[in-house]
Amino acid sequence: MxxxxxxxxxxxxxxxxxxxxxxxxxxxxxxxxKNAKAPCVKEAIESCPVDAIK
Ligand code: SF4
Structure with a gap:
């Protein structure tokens, strides 16, 4: 999740x-x-400068 x-x-x-x-x-x-199943979540994780998304 x-x-x-x-x-x-x-x-x-x-x-x-x-x-x-x-x-x-x-x-x-x-x-x-908003939607953990969105296909772009992976890119967002990579975009976070402080690694706040898990
Ligand atoms: S710091 Fe917060 S707003 Fe910025 S990319 Fe990470 S989770 Fe998103």
């Missing part, structure tokens, strides 16, 4: 840019998972 480590996430938005089907920005300014 895909999860975001909110402690690590710096809210840069890269995952949302790369994969808007899979991620969105939450009200706390950090990313959240």
């Amino acid at each position: 895909t999860t975001i480590n909110k402690t690590k996430c710096i809210g840069c938005g890269a995952c949302v840019s790369v994969c808007s089907d899979g991620f969105e920005m939450g009200e706390d300014g950090k990313a959240k998972v």
Whole structure:
């Protein structure tokens, strides 16, 4: 299951840019998972500068 480590996430938005089907920005300014089954999730994991997506 895909999860975001909110402690690590710096809210840069890269995952949302790369994969808007899979991620969105939450009200706390950090990313959240919208659809863990989106095909682009893998690219988003690679795009995260702080390795916050698991
Ligand atoms: S790419 Fe990583 S640090 Fe940036 S918003 Fe997404 S989860 Fe957070």
